[in-house]
Amino acid sequence: VIEGAVLIKQLDDTRRADSDSRPGSSAGGRRRLIGDRGSHFLNRIEGETGANIAACYQCERCTNACPVSSYMDVKPHQVIRFVQLGWREELLRSHTIWVCLSCEMCTTYCPNEVAVAETIMHLRAMAGHSTIAPGEKQLAVFHRTFLEELQRFGRVNEVWLMAALNRNPGVLKEKMQSGQLKTEIELGLTLWRKGKLRLLPQRCDAIGEIRSLCRQR
Amino acid sequence: VKLAFYTGCCLEGMAGDYARSISVVFDHLVITLVEIDDWSCCGATAACGPSEMMAVALPARNLAAADKMGHDTVSACANCFNRLLFSKTIIRKNIFDIPWAASGDIAVHGMTRFLARPEIVARIEEHVRRPLKGLRTVFSSTDLLRLAFEAENGSAARRRMHVADPVPLLKTKGALP
Numbered sequence: 157v158i159e160g161a162v163l164i165k166q167l168d169d170t171r172r173a174d175s176d177s178r179p180g181s182s183a184g185g186r187r188r189l190i191g192d193r194g195s196h197f198l199n200r201i202e203g204e205t206g207a208n209i210a211a212c213y214q215c216e217r218c219t220n221a222c223p224v225s226s227y228m229d230v231k232p233h234q235v236i237r238f239v240q241l242g243w244r245e246e247l248l249r250s251h252t253i254w255v256c257l258s259c260e261m262c263t264t265y266c267p268n269e270v271a272v273a274e275t276i277m278h279l280r281a282m283a284g285h286s287t288i289a290p291g292e293k294q295l296a297v298f299h300r301t302f303l304e305e306l307q308r309f310g311r312v313n314e315v316w317l318m319a320a321l322n323r324n325p326g327v328l329k330e331k332m333q334s335g336q337l338k339t340e341i342e343l344g345l346t347l348w349r350k351g352k353l354r355l356l357p358q359r360c361d362a363i364g365e366i367r368s369l370c371r372q373r
Numbered sequence: 374v375k376l377a378f379y380t381g382c383c384l385e386g387m388a389g390d391y392a393r394s395i396s397v398v399f400d401h402l403v404i405t406l407v408e409i410d411d412w413s414c415c416g417a418t419a420a421c422g423p424s425e426m427m428a429v430a431l432p433a434r435n436l437a438a439a440d441k442m443g444h445d446t447v448s449a450c451a452n453c454f455n456r457l458l459f460s461k462t463i464i465r466k467n468i469f470d471i472p473w474a475a476s477g478d479i480a481v482h483g484m485t486r487f488l489a490r491p492e493i494v495a496r497i498e499e500h501v502r503r504p505l506k507g508l509r510t511v512f513s514s515t516d517l518l519r520l521a522f523e524a525e526n527g528s529a530a531r532r533r534m535h536v537a538d539p540v541p542l543l544k545t546k547g548a549l550p
Binding site: 256257258259260277278280281284298299300302303306310311312313314315347352353354358360361362365366368369370 | 382383385386387389390411412413414416417418419420421422423424425427428430431434451452455472473
């Protein structure tokens with residue numbers, strides 16, 4: 157019995173440590189129970205995305221369906237909870253909004269038809285317009301580069317995209333330091349041997365229309 | 374049968390083998406795939422970042438071209454399909470002023486789901502040369518488990534999750550017992 161009690165205490169301690177390191181809790185170990193804006197943030201996101209966020213009852217199906225949830229700090233079901241609580245800053249600072257693939261598996265699986273993916277995409281747009289630095293700098297750079305490439309040819313060529321990505325300041329250096337560059341070169345060589353790389357980009361003739369659209373967004 | 378085929382950037386690049394296999398399969402099924410005239414990139418995940426307007430307008434250009442061609446659209450790439458369907462849904466809501474004349478009336482199909490239709494499965498059955506008996510299959514979830522939600526069918530369609538849809542397709546090929 158005593159051993160059991162010790163075990164329970166240990167579990168309790170780890171759980172407390174967990175909850176302290178959660179993005180929603182403040183540094184002093186005091187949990188923030190509600191966002192500073194009441195339901196203002198919830199109403200705003202619901203209004204702008206048309207997602208029925210208040211309907212979420214935290215069944216976590218979205219998180220279980222998500223193929224990349226292991227890379228997220230705030231899991232999809234928590235994103236919805238945070239919106240309900242009005243924790244705007246924690247959301248905009250999170251890695252989740254940049255990691256999301258927009259494959260919409262979360263939306264597909266939701267029993268209450270909460271548009272989880274659309275909400276995350278909306279939060280990404282909000283983060284892009286805010287002064288908060290993106291949680292995943294490399295991914296933010298990648299998305300920007302992708303759009304630049306799109307405006308160059310109207311279609312995106314993988315080789316040109318990677319070349320343009322590596323030309324961004326700091327990207328190549330960071331990749332060299334983390335050893336990612338070596339892995340990428342090896343992958344590239346494998347693809348080249350299999351004849352999967354197309355060096356010449358395909359163009360879309362209506363590139364002018366696309367560029368003017370991108371300018372006026 | 375004629376379909377407007379949205380190729381997508383991947384099928385032109387690294388997924389070229391996928392594109393070739395699609396053209397062979399559809400030749401056998403006697404379904405003509407017509408590439409959408411001068412298609413452009415759907416914007417993928419990146420276009421959702423700066424503004425929702427971009428995420429709607431970029432695929433809308435291709436939907437407008439498909440409108441002009443007058444065929445249903447089919448996309449082989451899971452993400453392109455998502456973006457086209459999303460764009461179509463929003464176009465029908467008439468929120469954004471889109472520079473291209475897309476009505477949003479054209480049907481958008483995902484390749485896998487299209488091939489899993491009973492009439493297409495029947496056609497495939499006629500052409501099976503080597504059954505895939507004994508082959509274990511792994512589901513690529515994002516593509517296969519998509520929900521067929523169409524704006525016009527509304528909530529009822531959203532609830533009907535077509536998880537079992539690709540199963541008859543695999544059965545035909547003898548991949549499932």
